[in-house]
Amino acid sequence: MNDNYEELVFDESEAIRFILDFIPKTDQNGMDDDTVQFVLDSIYDYYESQGLVEDDEATEAEIDEQDMFDYVKNDLVANEIILTDQQIHLILEGEFEYGKSIGIYDDED
Numbered sequence: 001m002n003d004n005y006e007e008l009v010f011d012e013s014e015a016i017r018f019i020l021d022f023i024p025k026t027d028q029n030g031m032d033d034d035t036v037q038f039v040l041d042s043i044y045d046y047y048e049s050q051g052l053v054e055d056d057e058a059t060e061a062e063i064d065e066q067d068m069f070d071y072v073k074n075d076l077v078a079n080e081i082i083l084t085d086q087q088i089h090l091i092l093e094g095e096f097e098y099g100k101s102i103g104i105y106d107d108e109d
Contacts (some may be wrong), residue, residue, distance in 0.1 A: 019096065030082060037068060040095060043095060
């Protein structure tokens with residue numbers, strides 16, 4: 001994560017648009033703004049569960065991508081939201097690409 005994270009703004013509406021534009025239309029079956037928003041909330045919950053968020057600000061850390069994927073997938077299943085593993089991976093990748101585009105993450109992340 002970028003050391004200047006606190007100066008950067010993660011706009012959820014912009015992130016959702018970015019992610020849906022990032023994902024090929026053929027992989028968006030059953031996916032809408034609310035679904036992507038749920039995954040973004042689940043990612044934030046994962047960060048909180050790992051102690052990576054303090055006072056609503058993320059701390060710099062290495063993220064176990066498989067662990068985060070499993071967390072998000074379990075959250076989706078628990079809430080009866082159906083996405084394929086591929087769709088989940090694409091949303092996670094889209095969130096990372098959005099973060100890079102606004103400077104939250106860098107290519108080393």
